Amino acid sequence: MFPGRSHLTSPFTPPGGRGTNGFKMKRLAGMRRLAGMRRLGCTLGAALAVVMVFVVRAPEARAGEEELVVAPSLAYSVIRAGDSNRHGGAAYLDVDYGLTDSWALRGTGHWAGHYVDGGNGGDNEGLLSVGGLGFGVLYTFDVLKVVPFASLTAGAVALGGAGQGLRWDAVIAVGLGLDYLVSRSFSVGFEMRYQLLVPDVTRYPLFLTVGIRLAWRRQ
Numbered sequence: 001m002f003p004g005r006s007h008l009t010s011p012f013t014p015p016g017g018r019g020t021n022g023f024k025m026k027r028l029a030g031m032r033r034l035a036g037m038r039r040l041g042c043t044l045g046a047a048l049a050v051v052m053v054f055v056v057r058a059p060e061a062r063a064g065e066e067e068l069v070v071a072p073s074l075a076y077s078v079i080r081a082g083d084s085n086r087h088g089g090a091a092y093l094d095v096d097y098g099l100t101d102s103w104a105l106r107g108t109g110h111w112a113g114h115y116v117d118g119g120n121g122g123d124n125e126g127l128l129s130v131g132g133l134g135f136g137v138l139y140t141f142d143v144l145k146v147v148p149f150a151s152l153t154a155g156a157v158a159l160g161g162a163g164q165g166l167r168w169d170a171v172i173a174v175g176l177g178l179d180y181l182v183s184r185s186f187s188v189g190f191e192m193r194y195q196l197l198v199p200d201v202t203r204y205p206l207f208l209t210v211g212i213r214l215a216w217r218r219q
Contacts, residue, residue, distance in 0.1 A: 065098050065099065065100055065101065066097070066098055066219060067096075067097070067098035067104075067217060067218070067219040068095070068096070068097055068098075068217070068218045068219070069094075069095070069096040069097075069098075069104070069215050069216070069217050069218075070093075070094075070095055070215070070216050071092075071093075071094045071095075071096070071213045071214060071215035071216070072091070072092065072093050072094075072213070072214060073091070073092045073093075073094070073191065073211045073212060073213035073214070074089065074090070074091055074092075074211050074212060075089065075090040075091070075092065075112075075191075075193075075209040075210055075211020075212070076089060076090075076209065076210050076211065077089055077090040077112040077113075077114065077207075077208070077209045078114075078206065078207075078208050078209075079112070079114050079128070079130065079204055079206060079207045079208075080204060080205050080206035080207075081114075081116070081128065081203070081204060082203075085206070086114035086115065086116055086128055087114060087115070088112060088113045088114035088115055088127075088128075089112065089113060090110055090111065090112035090113075090209045090211065091110065091111055091112075092108060092109070092110045092191075092209075092211065092213070093108070093109050093110070094106060094107070094108045094213070095107045095108075096138050098219075101140075102139055102140050102141075103137060103138070103139060103140075104137065104138045104139075104140065105135070105136075105137060105138075106135065106136050106137060106138045106151055106153055107133075107134075107135050108133070108134045108135075108136075108153055108155075108173075109131075109132070109133050109134075110130075110131065110132060110209075111129065111130070111131040112129070112130045112131070112209065113127050113128070113129050113130075114127070114128045114129075114130075115127060115128075116128050116162040116163075125162065125163070126161050126162040126163060127161045127162060128159070128160075128161050128162040128164070129159070129160055129161045130157055130158070130159050130207070131157065131158055132155055132156055132157030132158065132171055133155045133156065134153035134154055134155025134156075134171060134173060135153060135154065135155060136151060136152045136153030136154055136173075137151070137152055137153075138150070138151040139151075144181075145180065145181050146178065146179075146180055146181075147178065147179040147180070147181065147187070147189070148176075148177070148178050149176075149177050149178070149179065150174075150175065150176055150177075151173070151174070151175035151176075151177070151191075151193075152172075152173070152174055152175075153172075153173045153175075154170070154171065154172050154173070155170070155171055155173075156168060156169070156170055156171065157169050157170075157171045157195075157197065159197075159200075159204075167200070169197040169198060169199070169200050170197075170198040170199075171195050171196065171197055171198070172195070172196045172198065173193050173194070173195040173196070174193065174194050175191050175192065175193040175194075176191070176192050177189055177190060177191030177192065177213070178190060178191075179213075179215060184217065185216060185217050185218065186214075186215070186216055186217065187214075187215045187217065188212070188213070188214055188215075189212075189213050189215065190210065190211060190212050190213060191210075191211060191213055192208070192209070192210045193208070193209050193210075194207070194208050195207040195208070195209075
């Protein structure tokens with residue numbers, strides 16, 4: 001027993017019922033937080049529903065059967081010759097023909113030029129050119145507006161210039177790219193390609209291009 005207090009009054013209960021009022025305030029605050037979380041969940045759900053509507057209604061960007069795609073592109077190009085990287089530009093023209101929704105045949109042609117400054121004191125100054133043709137396959141991943149794809153081609157290239165005679169090499173190219181479907185008949189995107197020159201693998205161990213492409217589609 002505590003002096004001055006009834007034996008029915010808890011020593012931990014503030015006078016005037018403040019403990020009960022505090023409990024009610026905490027409960028009310030919890031209910032408000034719960035209501036806020038419910039409103040946030042409803043808002044996120046509505047936003048997700050709107051996004052899903054646009055995704056479902058978006059035109060498909062998959063490679064279609066018997067679809068013809070013509071895609072010119074301009075690219076940055078780098079080739080390693082000797083102990084130095086030679087920088088320049090490249091132009092491509094790709095023609096793809098759909099076999100299924102995912103697979104297509106690809107024909108490609110390109111030209112790339114790289115400036116050689118002749119810093120080694122030899123007669124190497126000038127433009128090192130690489131031009132070639134290739135054929136292969138392209139795989140388009142099963143998505144909608146944004147289309148990742150991969151390509152594998154093989155062909156032949158001619159190299160010359162910058163004090164070098166004309167050389168012929170076989171080339172194996174691996175490409176990775178991404179297209180964005182603006183409409184069912186037009187897309188924009190980019191593609192990165194690594195090209196392996198055979199038998200001059202040690203002479204030109206690096207031949208890489210990264211470029212922007214425009215693609216017209218017809219089915």
